[in-house]
Amino acid sequence: MIPILLAFLGFCALIILHEAGHFTAAKLVGMRVEKFSLFFGRPLAKVQRGETEYAIGWIPAGGYVRITGMNPTEEIPPEVEDRAYYRMPVWKRIVVIAAGPAVNVVIAFLIIWALLLANGQATDQPVVSKQDLGQPAAQFLQPNDRIISVDGVRGDPTAIARQVATHRCAGRQVNGCTAATAATVVVERNGRLQTFQITPRYDATRGIERARLGFSYENATRTVGPVDAAGVSVTGMWDVARRTVSTFGKLFEARERKQLSGVVGTSETLRQSFEFSTTLALYVLALISLSLAIINLFPFLPLDGGHIFWALVEKLRGGRPVPFSIMEKAGAVGFVLVIMLFLIGLSNDIGRIGDGTLGDIGR
Numbered sequence: 266m267i268p269i270l271l272a273f274l275g276f277c278a279l280i281i282l283h284e285a286g287h288f289t290a291a292k293l294v295g296m297r298v299e300k301f302s303l304f305f306g307r308p309l310a311k312v313q314r315g316e317t318e319y320a321i322g323w324i325p326a327g328g329y330v331r332i333t334g335m336n337p338t339e340e341i342p343p344e345v346e347d348r349a350y351y352r353m354p355v356w357k358r359i360v361v362i363a364a365g366p367a368v369n370v371v372i373a374f375l376i377i378w379a380l381l382l383a384n385g386q387a388t389d390q391p392v393v394s395k396q397d398l399g400q401p402a403a404q405f406l407q408p409n410d411r412i413i414s415v416d417g418v419r420g421d422p423t424a425i426a427r428q429v430a431t432h433r434c435a436g437r438q439v440n441g442c443t444a445a446t447a448a449t450v451v452v453e454r455n456g457r458l459q460t461f462q463i464t465p466r467y468d469a470t471r472g473i474e475r476a477r478l479g480f481s482y483e484n485a486t487r488t489v490g491p492v493d494a495a496g497v498s499v500t501g502m503w504d505v506a507r508r509t510v511s512t513f514g515k516l517f518e519a520r521e522r523k524q525l526s527g528v529v530g531t532s533e534t535l536r537q538s539f540e541f542s543t544t545l546a547l548y549v550l551a552l553i554s555l556s557l558a559i560i561n562l563f564p565f566l567p568l569d570g571g572h573i574f575w576a577l578v579e580k581l582r583g584g585r586p587v588p589f590s591i592m593e594k595a596g597a598v599g600f601v602l603v604i605m606l607f608l609i610g611l612s613n614d615i616g617r618i619g620d621g622t623l624g625d626i627g628r
Contacts, residue, residue, distance in 0.1 A: 286368035385486035565599030
């Protein structure tokens with residue numbers, strides 16, 4: 266129950282902060298904000314503070330900020346006409362709309378940056394994991410030991426595992442039996458090489474029946490400072506953004522469509538990550554925040570990117586407003602695309618429920 270609650274609160278925090286970006290920017294540039302709502306539908310609770318109503322809707326599917334004059338055809342009271350959205354210069358409109366995705370990018374950056382400072386940066390060098398150190402290895406190995414060789418065989422973890430598997434029990438291979446011969450294991454520990462004689466045990470409980478030493482691998486980490494952590498964060502976020510855009514650009518390819526997740530799948534992944542570790546949960550939350558920013562910047566209405574796109578078109582037209590009828594038609598196309606993405610994600614989630622892979626984080 267607690268992981269579900271934490272996942273829900275994480276989503277709520279992203280929504281509130283995204284809309285708070287729009288809200289704060291609108292206030293700063295002088296626009297009139299009529300309503301700030303977490304979730305949609307009839308308000309379960311609301312309070313009026315000055316000219317703005319703050320509310321919580323009953324449909325937990327997002328949130329919104331209502332700014333006077335977002336619809337060019339709406340009737341605007343004369344006393345606030347100069348503060349209406351479409352009466353404002355283009356640059357102010359772009360600032361207000363871009364503020365929401367910008368907040369999500371900043372959230373993602375801060376979470377990843379803080380995790381790097383706290384936990385270090387993973388390298389491509391596998392070491393003994395502290396999470397799965399059992400017998401007989403636990404009598405000899407320590408977390409962060411680097412396996413140099415087994416019986417003189419060097420190579421990646423797969424090659425090492427194959428060599429360990431050559432050690433067999435003297436009689437029938439049954440779960441827990443001890444190999445007839447010990448494996449010579451050379452490790453690097455604190456910069457020094459150490460050699461151990463470890464007798465593998467036959468393991469028939471993990472789907473792959475073979476002799477094991479009783480440990481697993483994880484990537485080593487290196488300590489990073491604030492500047493390095495910032496650089497690694499930006500590089501990683503750029504890579505995620507590039508792959509996300511690439512995936513959406515290939516939606517007509519069946520393999521790429523299967524990569525999409527809907528609200529159900531994303532929620533389940535976040536819930537499972539909270540069960541696994543807080544660090545993993547925060548990292549997943551950062552990726553969700555970054556994805557929310559990227560998707561919202563796609564240049565079609567009703568997404569934020571659509572509003573920015575049409576504001577730029579108006580600027581290119583020398584300040585002449587784009588007819589609302591044109592934006593309505595473009596908005597209809599954008600709405601269809603949003604629904605299509607939603608249905609693809611939902612369909613994938615349903616399929617993953619059926620095959621038991623929904624929210625699978627690879628444990």
